[in-house]
Amino acid sequence: MTLVAGVDSSTQSVKIVVCDAETGEVVRSSRAPHPDGTEVSAAAWWDAYRKAADQPGLLDGVEAIAVGGQQHGMVTLDEDGALVRDALLWNDTRSARDAQDLVAELGGPQAFADATGTVPLASMTITKLRWLARSEPEVAKRVASVILPHDYLTWELGGRSFAPVTDRGDASGTCYFDPATNTYNDDLVRLAFGRLIDLPRVAAPSEVVGHTPDGIAIAAGTGDNMAAGLGLGLESGSAVVSLGTSGTAFTRSTTPTHEPTGTVAGFADATGAFLPLVCTLNGARNLVATADVLGVTLDELARLALTAEPGSGGLVFLPFLEGERTPSLPDAKGELVGMTLSNMKPANLARAAIEGVLWSLAYGVDVLRDQTGTISAITLTGGASQSEAVRRIATSVFGLPVVVTEAFESVAVGAARQAAWALTGNLPDWAVPVAGRYEATDADVSAADSLMERYTEVLGQHFDVPSFGH
Numbered sequence: 524m525t526l527v528a529g530v531d532s533s534t535q536s537v538k539i540v541v542c543d544a545e546t547g548e549v550v551r552s553s554r555a556p557h558p559d560g561t562e563v564s565a566a567a568w569w570d571a572y573r574k575a576a577d578q579p580g581l582l583d584g585v586e587a588i589a590v591g592g593q594q595h596g597m598v599t600l601d602e603d604g605a606l607v608r609d610a611l612l613w614n615d616t617r618s619a620r621d622a623q624d625l626v627a628e629l630g631g632p633q634a635f636a637d638a639t640g641t642v643p644l645a646s647m648t649i650t651k652l653r654w655l656a657r658s659e660p661e662v663a664k665r666v667a668s669v670i671l672p673h674d675y676l677t678w679e680l681g682g683r684s685f686a687p688v689t690d691r692g693d694a695s696g697t698c699y700f701d702p703a704t705n706t707y708n709d710d711l712v713r714l715a716f717g718r719l720i721d722l723p724r725v726a727a728p729s730e731v732v733g734h735t736p737d738g739i740a741i742a743a744g745t746g747d748n749m750a751a752g753l754g755l756g757l758e759s760g761s762a763v764v765s766l767g768t769s770g771t772a773f774t775r776s777t778t779p780t781h782e783p784t785g786t787v788a789g790f791a792d793a794t795g796a797f798l799p800l801v802c803t804l805n806g807a808r809n810l811v812a813t814a815d816v817l818g819v820t821l822d823e824l825a826r827l828a829l830t831a832e833p834g835s836g837g838l839v840f841l842p843f844l845e846g847e848r849t850p851s852l853p854d855a856k857g858e859l860v861g862m863t864l865s866n867m868k869p870a871n872l873a874r875a876a877i878e879g880v881l882w883s884l885a886y887g888v889d890v891l892r893d894q895t896g897t898i899s900a901i902t903l904t905g906g907a908s909q910s911e912a913v914r915r916i917a918t919s920v921f922g923l924p925v926v927v928t929e930a931f932e933s934v935a936v937g938a939a940r941q942a943a944w945a946l947t948g949n950l951p952d953w954a955v956p957v958a959g960r961y962e963a964t965d966a967d968v969s970a971a972d973s974l975m976e977r978y979t980e981v982l983g984q985h986f987d988v989p990s991f992g993h
């Protein structure tokens with residue numbers, strides 16, 4: 524059996540899967556935690572990878588490997604390749620003002636969407652570069668190149684024997700790369716940082732970019748959402764919704780998008796097509812926080828939530844516990860709205876938390892549909908997709924059927940599929956067995972409409988976001 528490995532280096536942890544290159548069956552796996560926080564040394568991700576990979580026999584017989592990594596993080600290197608400072612992660616909002624400044628300086632949101640597919644918010648690498656140049660000019664002077672989290676791990680995997688490389692999927696999250704032409708925009712780097720710096724070469728989707736010291740072929744890798752798209756065999760017409768640290772909703776498109784409100788980021792995918800994506804900062808951790816408040820486990824939270832009615836008796840949970848990216852409210856705090864003596868019950872709170880984290884993604888799916896055409900089903904993935912309540916409640920928030928797949932670690936599996944592609948020269952046709960399908964009834968569709976109306980109304984009453992919501 525030919526074996527390939529895929530790595531998911533995401534916000535909270537690193538996961539490694541070893542797959543049969545022909546079928547995609549996962550034969551071995553391992554994981555290790557990442558440090559908390561929105562500012563982390565890239566060296567900690569490499570340490571976590573080595574810890575996870577250290578499990579006896581894990582990588583025995585593996586012929587190719589690829590990394591899917593959390594997107595956007597700014598990893599800065601000096602002339603000798605040493606890390607200049609800790610990386611700012613995708614969920615670090617300190618560069619919100621820089622995002623606004625850059626958009627204004629380029630001539631407005633549409634100008635950025637036209638140039639890079641995406642209107643930058645604090646998540647995007649370009650805004651972190653501007654923040655660095657503005658806030659830490661002495662540190663910025665030492666920066667010779669900037670790379671992304673998956674680029675850093677790929678480079679370390681190769682023993683630093685080749686210059687850092689990236690792929691078009693992850694590069695498209697920088698906002699100084701045009702996914703329509705697959706080229707960097709040097710002018711945007713100069714605009715953000717005041718000077719040009721080295722950027723990683725953009726490898727082809729099926730390229731072998733080097734080898735590990737043990738002789739394992741290394742594929743280009745990609746961003747974690749792009750890898751999930753590969754792992755789930757994402758096709759146009761359906762959307763993936765991932766609930767990990769972030770919430771994301773994305774679909775596949777054969778044409779680039781240039782959505783000007785900033786709701787949809789016009790990313791590239793890992794195959795040569797496009798991955799228009801909506802992202803929130805508030806995914807599974809809002810559910811963990813709600814379970815903590817209620818003093819219950821995540822399983823109990825799910826059981827409680829399923830005893831409440833759609834709409835949670837009128838409770839509305841705006842889940843902005845970490846500020847928010849979609850809608851763009853970097854400094855917002857969460858709100859619980861509509862409490863009465865009769866609805867203030869643990870079950871309603873449990874359900875409202877799930878409805879709240881899914882609602883903005885449901886709005887995002889509507890915008891994705893406007894941009895790309897029909898979306899008729901949702902594939903759920905990410906840590907919180909293990910929750911039966913999240914799966915069932917999703918049908919009545921999206922008003923669409925919801926599918927969960929057997930291959931749970933979709934990012935790592937997608938990276939492994941890319942590794943198999945690089946190894947064999949053919950993108951393998953791995954089956955994606957369905958573990959569960961949850962149909963959306965007429966009642967779910969009508970509950971989804973009511974929920975959208977209620978949340979849009981409450982959002983408008985509490986925050987100034989005119990371009991968001993119906």
Ligand SMILES: Nc1ncnc2c1ncn2[C@@H]1O[C@H](COP(=O)(O)OP(=O)(O)O)[C@@H](O)[C@H]1O
Binds near residue numbers: 534767769808821909
């Ligand atoms: N049954 C569950 N219900 C809700 N959240 C869950 C459940 N199981 C795991 N999680 C949460 O999922 C998150 C991890 O998901 P994951 O997709 O691995 O995140 P990331 O890729 O961002 O590191 C954690 O916050 C964890 O608490």
Ligand SMILES: O=C(CO)[C@@H](O)[C@H](O)COP(=O)(O)O
Binds near residue numbers: 533535613746
């Ligand atoms: O910023 C984005 C997408 O634009 C996030 O989706 C990150 O890529 C982190 O993902 P998770 O760690 O939550 O999977």
